[in-house]
Amino acid sequence: MVMMADFHFTEQKLGNDLVSSISGLLDSINVPNLLWGNYLLTVYGVPTIVDEAAFVIPDDLTQVAFSSLMSAGFLPCNQSSGCPHSDTLRVPPAFKHLHINDELVVSLYRKSDVLWEFEDLRYLPEKNPDIMIASDDRLPSASLGRGRGRFSSHPCTVKLPCAVRYCEALILLLCRDYDSSYETYWLAILSYMLEYVDGTDILDENKLQEGYRKFYHALKQGDPEMYSMLDELRLSLIEERRLPMIND
Template sequence: MPEFSEAFVACIAQALRTAQVPNVLWGHCLLNVHGVPSVIMSVDFVVRDDCLDVGAEAIGHVKGVAPCPDPAACPSSSPTRPTPPPSFHVHCEDSELVAGLYLQSDTLVFLPPLDHSLLHPTKLELPPHFVLASDQAVLPPWRPGRGTGLFKSSRDLIVVPKSHILLEAYMRLYARDFGKPVGNFGMAMICYLEGYVDLDGLLDIQQLPGPLKTLYVELRDGRKPVRQWTNELRDALALPELNRFQFEKC
């Protein structure tokens, strides 16, 4: 079970639910579910900020995982790594795989707080932002040259954000952390979603808020210089305008 598998992902999700911690899948595992080919070195979940400690204790007791021996020096928690580090992680025994928890305030802050509807998720009762990872009506199957696609077992109750929610999260991440490694990661993920999910007709951009929908289409179609586009995105999100020096520094 320590190696990446649907069963291991389900085991982490179940441990969180048992501890009464609402959670949704995140990271490269989530990208694969949406059909984006990505190397999976971690199994990550988003939890509410006030559930982090309980969630950390819960996944720490999952069979086959071990505490991080040195969080200060571990590459998985380094603030200089090219992707955002989790707020807590454990290592899988005899494997390079990591299981991590991310705060909702760092990822899906624009959504209502994750609630108890995620503890016993059913297709009909989930909030509209989410689907089950096994939902064949929304998520793609495995295809050559794409990610793993939807989960095969409908018994494993794993909740995932819809693709337009993931896109909005990355647009906000890029705007907030422009000029930092995390911001660069956000733009790369926007491009991945465009090149795989949108190109395959699996991204409903009509579900994006008005300004973000317009801005995404302008970026996708190359209608504006990146500097202008970035400032308009930051303005739409009520963030300060970037000056010329800040752009030249990047």
């Protein structure tokens, strides 16, 4: 597996090796990155279709990251409005993306769009409880019907948000995108986490912050009051100025 700045895309298949190489390339140009999207879900153990390798990066480094990935051989999007990865009605689109082929892409998400309450990625301590390495033994192994699971390569440099912080981010996104077409999307992702990851070594609801935990538990129990709890949390976050404007 080729890593770091000497990596060049030559139509490799989308898989752990390619994801590791992309992450390594970003690391080599000092662009901190966290795995995101459906690929992240499969590492957590969620069975889902993967059509991208997605990463969250600092806002002000999106252009240098995009340029480096293009220089490495990933393909610019020439499909304009016909590209499903640019369809704003389907799912929240990435800030920028490049193509692996017609269907698969490498996506870059701005931190302020999805993980705005997370610490600055450039100044994270080496051992941070909110971050996991993709080969962490606490992550599940690959299993039929349970996603790809943890990476087997060692050493592994691919980083991801821990499942607890990820669920909190999903709930924040639910609150931000209230009454929009994206609300259903975030709720579906959170439901997958409940179905496939809750109660495993990486996701204990008791470790969620209180406001998030109340809604999470209600969703888990199918409590009809869960939406009023979400509204209560949302209003509290607005009062505390912790929610950015939708599509800001």
